[in-house]
Amino acid sequence: MRSALRRLLSVAEDPDAVVAAAPPVPLKEVFRRFWPYTRGGRRWLVLIAVFSVVGPAFDAAEIWLFKLVIDDVLVPRDLSLFLPIALAYVGLTLGSGILNFADSVTSTWVSERFLLALRSEVFRHVQGLSLGFFERRRLGDVLSRVTGDVDAVETFLLSGVADALYYVMRLGIFVGLLFYLRWDLTLLALVIAPMFWFAARHFSRLIKAVSRERRRRTGSISAISEEVLGNIALVQAYNRQEWEHSRFQRESLGKFRATMASARISALFGPLIDLIELTGALVVMGLGTWELTRGQLTLGGLMVFLGLVSQLYSPIRELSHLSNTFFGASASAERIIELLDQRPQVREAANAAVLGRVRGDVEFDGVSFSYPETTEPALSQLSFRVAPGETLAVVGASGAGKSTAAKLLLRFYDPAHGSVRLDGADLRELRLGDLRENVAVVLQETLVLHGTVRENIAYGRPDASGAEVVAAARAADAHEFIKLLPEGYDTLVGQRGRLLSGGQRQRLAIARAMIRDAPVLILDEPTTGLDAESGRRILEPLRRLMAGRTTIIISHNLLTVRDATQILVLDHGRVVERGTHDELLLRDAAYARLHRLHRPADDALTLERLP
Template sequence: MSFTIGSGGMGMGPGYLLDTFGSAAEHRGKPFNPRVVRRLLAFLRPHWRTLLVAFVAMLIATGLTLLIPYLLKLAIDQYIGKNDYPGLVRIALITGLAYLGLYASSAGQQYLLSRVGQRLLSTMRADLFRHLNNLSLSYHDTHIVGVTVSRVINDVAVINDLLSQGWITFIGDAFILAGIIWIMFSMNVKLAIIALLVVPLMILATVIFARHAQAAFRETRSSVARVVGNLAEEIAGIRVIQAFAQENTIEERFREVNRANRDANINAMSLSFIYMPTIEFLSTLATALVLWFGGRSVIAGEVTLGVLVAFLSYVSRFFQPIQELSRLYTTMQSAMAGGEQVLNVLDTPPDVQDAPDAVEMPPIRGRIEFRNVSFRYRPDAPEVLHNINLTIEPGTRAALVGPTGAGKSTIANLAARFYEVTDGAVLIDGIDVRTVKQGSLRRQVGVVPQDSFLFAGTIAENIRFGRPEASDAEVEEAARMANAHDFIISLPDGYQTPILENAANLSVGQRQLICIARAILVNPRILILDEATANIDTVSEALIQQALERLLQGRTAIIIAHRLSTIQNADIIYVIQDGRIVEQGRHEELLALGGVYRTLHGKQFKGEQV
């Protein structure tokens, strides 16, 4: 099992990422994208039975919504006007039952849709997380964590609103509108035409609103992603911020993205605040016109009072669905923006994929070979490795040294196939790593990174991360071999001590020892030690070196270190400069050569950092 957690040096700062991923990408697409809708609707298929019941409940509610005003007409014209008390009692009971049925069917519909919505939310987030978990390191190197979190939390939530509620609301409102129009025309054509006079104005207002709403709601999705991204970065870097007393600078940077989010939301809300009162005004105008002309018709004896009351009720109900549809449109705008971004993530294939005919990696002996390997992080990026050729025999300790950015970590990452080579091939025991399943390879490769990443949970859970089935005795034995047992049992809860945020309750050396114990428990055949003893105090380094000696016994190791004193006993040292192997040999041979290694050694001897 490999445990590498970290970033790749890509030479791109937060500004670049925010501009490319958090802004420009947000503004692609259409107000209504059929492709996005089809893809999103596929998430509803497993819930079709529940949705069918909700649909039936919606039809019942729609029918009762249309029936109730007509019952009022009958009550006024057939019973109240004729002093028919028994008939009035009957129609009152029927109307009461209709209202109860309306409330029950509406409540049932909302309950079922909310239930589907929560399941849908859970499924979409799980699918998105699973895909993010399988994406290659190259994706995570170039995407801000907070923006990715925004995709999983915010964008999925707004998509869920549209999928679980929006489509059935649209159908129900459409049925109500069609039913009201049919009933009004069947009762009185003149009043129906008067009631619908404002509809063209309403359509015009909706078209104008839609034209401006798309960009506004896309910007709200973009800006909230930038806020989350900025916040995540600054929380993660709080130690550095405080160490350099840059709280004010960082606060101002957050205020800028926060203001942008505020302005984007105000802009979107302003459009809604203009549009919704316009719809309300037109609704009121239609009601006033019906009341005026209908009242005159009642006085003239052309229309019954019951028809006028029913018309006023239908007009009120007619504009409610239109208002709901306008709100649904704003939800759709936001969901389309979020949906495009979520689908962009789901449609991003991992750069490193198992071939269709990939096989399980057999038990590794430990021979590593690079044949004419060149590598670039992106197709449009410069090469960072050029024609690398090296062979590390089983059980050999190979050290990679060189200036920062020379390509040492890249070589180590290619050995574990965290990235795909651009040219050439990486072979383990003579097998091209592209022909085997990634998991079967990485389960036999252990990585002890410089940044000792520990997960939330207990110390024991972190040690057995690569082997969840390991017994307590095996966990303790691994900790003993890693020189971690003594400090662990000195803690109040021993192996059950919880790891705090950023492992703040452990020293850097203690975290490193736990990472070594984690690697020991997996018992890998190949080890990658990426600056494993950098930034460690002398006492901790001695403990770590002892633990590493036990770990390295009989295993092939790639050791990356800036401090040359830690790799003087390596079987072979490769000196990397500008992505090329410029020297190779043992420590004494390279010193005698008088080349780059000798220069690096001389600088370090003088106390300079290599």
Template sequence: MIGATILGLVVTGCELAGVWLFGRITDDVLTTGILSALILPAAFWLGAAVLGGAAQFAATWLSASAAERFVARLRDHAFGHVVTLSPGTVDRMEHGDLVARLTDDVEEVEEIVGSGPVRAVSSVLGIVVFGAAALILRWELALLTFAAAPMLWFAARRFSRRISAVADEERRVNGRVTAVVEESVSAVALVQAYNRADLVTGRVAAAGARWARIRVAQARLSGAYGPLVSVVETLCVLTIVGVGAWEIGTGRLTLGGLLTFAGFVSYLYPPVQSLGHLALGLAAARAAGERVAELLDTAPSVTDRPARAHPAVVRGDLELRGVGYRYPDAVRPALRSVTLRVPAGRTVAVVGASGAGKSTLTKLLLRYADPASGQLLLDGVDLRDLPLEALRANVTLLPQETTILHGTVRENIAFGRAGATDAEIVAAATAADADVFVRSLPDGYDTVLGDRGRFLSGGQRQRIAIARALVRDAPVLVLDEPTTGLDGEAVRRLLGPLRRLMAGRTTVLITHDLRLATEADHVVELADGKICSRPIVPESA
């Protein structure tokens, strides 16, 4: 940005030289008719044009490079912050609006700290240089010309305030349009099954129409500013021509001097107009900046404490001591004084009706949230005293909603652990009973799975997820309703892979399925956030 600004000063100097040389040519060549006097100023003018063009190219390239690097870094920073937020916090956001903040709004913010400052400095330099040159040439005429500056400044302020208000609404509605489109596309199967294409199309059309009205209002305001400035500039030029013609008649100014002065003024007003447009652009960018800042100000619900423990080896002994938790704005607690111990390598099945608090337990075990009361311990260490990365490296979650990423089978399984080898991926797929059907796919392990794995059956998706959990090879396993949505045959085929996954691991199995519950060493029932039946685990276990 500094380099672009310096090069902008070089461009201004070359333009100044070109205007001055044109005036000299007018007086020394065009007025006198002496053609030989053209050679030297023409050569200097051409040199200034070449140097200015090269500097303009380099300044544009440097400015664009800096601006795009800034946008990329800001987007990376904002997205990096989003992935530190708990899943519950992200789920409460409209995902389409979140995407709009990470894309369109970040792009708009560049105007404030990227190209905007470079343009502002370059414009100010242009105003100073050409204004000073005009003052030196004819200070009386220059002061008369400068009288238009307050009018342009006043117009820019008035327009920027109105555009700022419209921009706030435009950014918000833009996010809403993206959210409606994203939601409608993701639910296209439901839309078709219920014959509600007219409903979702109407929602998208209504949101788009509102956005269009706001965009037209923005264009109307921006469009009015340009002609207003042009009228003011025209009045100034006519004033210069009239006064200049009078001064030529009195012999106080030559034709070349008048043309030189007019050239200085012609280069003076574009920077003034650029500053005005920049003010309007900054008003719109401020609205986007506030939306990005609001996202960055959203604090993670859990953070690392100064770690007092970071065990090199985790046995997997889990214990809950009087754990309680209440969701924000909830009337009743989701968990109340839950006490439970799961010895290393053992499996406990947690059963109960919907809303009993089973899934809340998984959130606490992964530290998506911290308990309001009580403690969760891993090998006797409070989870809050473990670094989040260390905790989650030792706990594998198989969530209720099977997540398949858009990518190859190999990439989906390898997502479980960075650096997983091909042999480990195939071994995990084999243990998950997925190797046979994977090899039958068009490109085997290199087959690209569609968005959310839509090309696979429910059982196949779950076996890919189990392979991903197997390749992770963590000592603690949390299974959240692993058979949800599967038919009896799919569940039967899944039992073997699940047994191999649970073998030797401390497992918390959340389930409604009694066939899975029988695989556990102990069964615990949750009701209304409390354990209503708890097996006694011998200390020797």
């Protein structure tokens, strides 16, 4: 019986969950963490507290009027007091209407201000996390926390607290009145209060467990949707729709089960509370009727007493329900806290130096680095120096560590040993914003945002004028194709720029880097994925972009690297060769082998062959 009940009121956790549950956090800690976000709305909380006192006072007055109606109008059959009582009723109803209006507007304002502050803080925090966080987490789950879970925290903190305050006030006022009326009957009525408490405690625990599972499933659903819809071409091309659908269905079913368990808990809780309440009311009614027959209580007195007792139980009952709401919402709060507790791996030093425009002297000094949770180092003892305006080419097989070097230069990660310097200053001593202001990137995976062509280019420098955008596009050889787009610079490029070709996206990225006009440039496989013709077309704009800047060009197929002042050949994170193109060919080792391997493509695309 017990185990069947337990099964009915709980939900099994899935060990292969897409998204793991956040670590549990005690309720007190949840309050402590979120209370600061109520700043700015706290004065209004005082007002809400005042409403919480006045509201029950109105209710109590209404019940008192009811006693007057029975004892002074109905029983003596005397109409003389009817008019004043009726007017008092109208006055009370109007008063409580105004109060409700003010209360509802104020509470919504305070709640929404809180949400505004919390959501914006969570977004700012997540945005500031290091690349490593995003490389390891499911984006969809993070999105569901920033949107859905944040709302639930509001329930927890403000609406919940305001309601709790209201019920406690009601409770206080009614207990006071009842004691004033009949202290002995009141004590009797209160005997059952601990039963409410025990029931609430037990059920809150159950609710918390299923809510946690529900929120986790919501995160998983969001994660799968994001992954599948974001890679829809892959899913459709490989006919994985059924498989993805079953994955989605499994998580949805998990959420369904958790929601049903939560509904069963609530559905059982309601009648149980009713039963407890009825027990109390019957005991009081029995004793009251006995007193009535002995003439120690008037009929009006008994009616008022019973009315007040039901008013007394309603806040107790609501408080028990609220405890379920609290515990349910705390599951969301835990997910937000886990997000807020993530610390960026790369942090700006408190006394970080301000950096103006640098000359562009880049140095790696004995840099070693391993990605978190990996054993093999991605870079070992990497050292090189590029003087301002020079070009360093980094070549090597796939996985050799080339892109990792670029990530360290952008300070997406910090080296475990050694240091990366810009104009002689260790990157860890500089302000992050200043560092990235000085570096422009064109990456392997062209990053294009949903927006117009103009917005995408100006992303490199938001204050750029229209003429500057066009000039950058011309220099990137993009102006011609942009002009032919349906709405020219105002054409929307679609999600991730999918309405453009690979070469066009790349030229847009070059224009963006061009407009940024940074002294240091990182080109990570800028011609990858392009055919020979498109590859050739972007070489000239690339060359214009590189002119006068310190450039680090990464390539594993040796494209565009011959002009480099220095070439590094990486293998398993180590430098195995360094020198100029001619020196390395003469040595006839790793670079020469790579060169022979890529010669056909290389011949078609080399910078040297451009007019």
